Each structure stands twice: as C-alpha cells, then as structure tokens.
Amino acid sequence: MGLGGYPTLSLASARSVAQRWRTVAAEGRDPVKEREAEARAARREDVSLAVLTADAFEARKAELKGDGKAGRWLSPLNGHVLPKLGKVPITDIDQRDIRDTLAPIWHTKADTARKAMNRLNIVFRHAAALGLDVDLQATEKAKALLGKSRHKPKHIPAMLWSDVPAFYSSLEEPSLTNLAMRLLILTGVRSKPLRFIRLEQIEGDVWTIPGEAMKGRKGATSDFRVPLSQEAQRVIDLALPHFRNGFLFPNTRQGVISDMTLSRMMERRKLDARPHGFRSSLRDWLAEATDAPHEVAEAMLGHVTDSGVVRAYRRTDFLEQRRVLSEQWASYVCGGTREVVSCVSTR
Incomplete structure (x- = not known):
C-alpha cells in the first residue's frame, strides 16, 4: 500500500500514516478499501x-x-x-x-x-x-x-407487397434518389448501409456490408453478404455516373444522401409508406409467395436469429438460397409472376 511520494509526504508524516493503517489492519480491516471509502466520502x-x-x-x-x-x-x-x-x-x-x-x-x-x-x-x-x-x-x-405504460407502439408504415411493382415502375428515371430507392427495394437492406454503399464493398454479384454498419452485429466476423440480382446490378451500373468520394450515392456537397431524402420523396407522392417499410414488404412476400424456410427468410433481412450457441454451430448465411430468392423478388418487382416460387436453385 503506497502512502505517497517524497518530498510531498515527509518521512515523519509517512511514519504517522503508516502507523495508522497498521492499526486498521490489526483490527482486521482492509486498509486499501478503507482509504478508498474515505476518498469517496471526501x-x-x-x-x-x-x-x-x-x-x-x-x-x-x-x-x-x-x-x-x-x-x-x-x-x-x-x-x-x-x-x-x-x-x-x-x-x-x-x-x-x-x-x-x-x-x-x-x-x-x-x-x-x-x-x-x-x-x-x-x-x-x-x-x-x-x-x-x-x-x-x-x-x-x-x-x-x-405503472403500465399506456403508449401503443406504431409500426413504420409499409407498402403492400402487391403494390411494390407499380411503385418500382414509377422510378424509371435514373435520378440519384430513384436509383437509391430501387436498390433499397431490391436488396431489402436498411437505409444506412444502402446510403453508405461503396464500390469496394461489391465483388461480382455479392455486396458485403461491414458488420459495424449492420444493426445487431459488430466486428468483421459479422459482415453481411447481400446477393445482388441482375436487376440490382443494373441499378448499380446506372448509378456509377453519380459516384464520388468512394460513395455510390453521394449528396451534392459531401458525404452521402440523407435518410430524409428517400422519406420526403415518398411524402411528396402522398404515400403513407416509408422506405424502411419495404423490408416488411419483402418479408411478407417471402411468407406469402415463397416456400422459403423461416431461417432463410430472416437471413434475407439480415436478422440475427436463434441463440449464440446455435449460431456457433450453424455457420451458413444461406447465400445460395438467398441468391435465388433475390432473383425471384427482382423478377416480381419488375412485373413478373405472382405465383408461389421455390427458393431451390434450378441452375
């Protein structure tokens, strides 16, 4: 137990302080804890x-x-x-x-x-x-x-999946906002990773989102791979002329487009739905129009499911099954079939 340094603490004072703490120790008390308690009180x-x-x-x-x-x-x-x-x-x-x-x-x-x-x-x-x-x-x-809260949570308004193709077709003009909205719909990701997408994150038909950009994930080992449909790759190609400072969807000054950019576009169109709601549209389509297992459907949205023990043994991210479903979703969004589709690849 340190008492202090010379010359701040003189030899005579050190002897006096030492004797005091020896007495505390002799009484069965911890001198260090006693001193900490006194410091907190002071x-x-x-x-x-x-x-x-x-x-x-x-x-x-x-x-x-x-x-x-x-x-x-x-x-x-x-x-x-x-x-x-x-x-x-x-x-x-x-x-x-x-x-x-x-x-x-x-x-x-x-x-x-x-x-x-x-x-x-x-x-x-x-x-x-x-x-x-x-x-x-x-x-x-x-x-x-x-007491119990009287507040009733309100879910973010979502567009019915049956209405998504008509809305998607209205985004044909290749403006920055329209292209960002189209890629958001096609991939089912949240707004932040979409707005901050960088070209180096894309390799072939896979977009890898860093784990720290994903809700509920952390670290490089939690990176999330997003399969890109042919339509999604076409949208990315159309967005390349807007590329600046490493970002695919930059704003007019610096950084990237804001979250409000997409929301206000839908507000101007007098729509109740919001951009985040397209994740719900995709999830409902998966449940009602495909035979995708629950784990695969949740993986489409990047949700972390099951316990840590289960995830430790199940290392797959169902990329191949999700690739098939992404193509089917893109086909539907672009005006394709409404029939129930299979998530099993026919390639």
Whole structure:
C-alpha cells in the first residue's frame, strides 16, 4: 500500500500514516478499501450518477456497435435523466427519484423511457460492482410506481407487397434518389448501409456490408453478404455516373444522401409508406409467395436469429438460397409472376 511520494509526504508524516493503517489492519480491516471509502466520502461528486454513468459506458462500449460513438446508448440518460439526477450521488437515489424523473415521458415517449430505465439498471449494477451501497431493485420499484405504460407502439408504415411493382415502375428515371430507392427495394437492406454503399464493398454479384454498419452485429466476423440480382446490378451500373468520394450515392456537397431524402420523396407522392417499410414488404412476400424456410427468410433481412450457441454451430448465411430468392423478388418487382416460387436453385 503506497502512502505517497517524497518530498510531498515527509518521512515523519509517512511514519504517522503508516502507523495508522497498521492499526486498521490489526483490527482486521482492509486498509486499501478503507482509504478508498474515505476518498469517496471526501469527493462526493466522484459517485454522482453522471460519473458512474460515464464509467459504466466506458466498461461496456466495446459491446456496442461502433464502440458506442454514435451516442445512442447514452442519449436516453443524457436527454431525460442526467439533467435532473446527474449531480446526485448514486447511493442517494431511490425509486421515487427515478419515478419523478421518468414520469413526464413514461406514457408519451415509452420507448425512450424504457431504454432510460434499462440503462439506469446497468449503471446501478456497475456501481454495486464497485462496492457502492446502492439499491439494485430501485428501477424495478420505480416501474411498479409508474405503472403500465399506456403508449401503443406504431409500426413504420409499409407498402403492400402487391403494390411494390407499380411503385418500382414509377422510378424509371435514373435520378440519384430513384436509383437509391430501387436498390433499397431490391436488396431489402436498411437505409444506412444502402446510403453508405461503396464500390469496394461489391465483388461480382455479392455486396458485403461491414458488420459495424449492420444493426445487431459488430466486428468483421459479422459482415453481411447481400446477393445482388441482375436487376440490382443494373441499378448499380446506372448509378456509377453519380459516384464520388468512394460513395455510390453521394449528396451534392459531401458525404452521402440523407435518410430524409428517400422519406420526403415518398411524402411528396402522398404515400403513407416509408422506405424502411419495404423490408416488411419483402418479408411478407417471402411468407406469402415463397416456400422459403423461416431461417432463410430472416437471413434475407439480415436478422440475427436463434441463440449464440446455435449460431456457433450453424455457420451458413444461406447465400445460395438467398441468391435465388433475390432473383425471384427482382423478377416480381419488375412485373413478373405472382405465383408461389421455390427458393431451390434450378441452375
């Protein structure tokens, strides 16, 4: 146990301090822990909720996509909890404090409130692991005080799969927005990886999306391969004149087109559906018009299914089956058959 350095700590002071901690040890107590407890008591701000939240985030950010740089893990706390409770020692916070803090959004912003409550629970457990005297049941007690949320979640509006071919045919003009929308429909990917697509990610008829760009995935080993139908490859070729700074869909200044670009295009057309809803259109088509097994259909959307143990043994990403289905989807979207199709290749 270090006592301090000379000349900041004199020899006489060192002897006095050493004797004190020897006495503590002789009484069966841990001198190091006793000193840490005294330091925490002397600096109450070090155990404030804000400090413990930052510490908990640092400990867990490696588990988050992009190491949590987007700030989404912290945003529910930064927006609704820390402004009120950030300076309060976490050891002083109880269920009533949490209830009073989240009550204004418990029914109106239920998803944000739920995330804030979950993050708080993690921070409290982190504090307990550090040896702080916190109530690990505080968040559960707060939920009991708040009651069941009256909020009813609203799903993102999606276009019926039977209406997709007509909409797709209306995108014939090779503008940047139309081409991005067409590729979004054909591949069933989310908006972000679509908007940030780079040519080096495409090899032949396969587009490999980095794992960190995929929701629920992290790291190079979680890269997601997207089979590109002939129609999708044609759309990419049509987009090449727009290529700039490594991006296939750049905006007019720098970076890429925004998510709102696609949404506003659909709004201008007086459509209720939104771009993200085409994933639902594709999933419904897979369920109602193909014989694709559940695992293959979910893989078409890049969903992570089953437990980690199952995934550890099942290494396939069903690329060949998805390649067949992608061609069939493209054929249907371009005005092809509505008959039930098989995901088994006939090649």
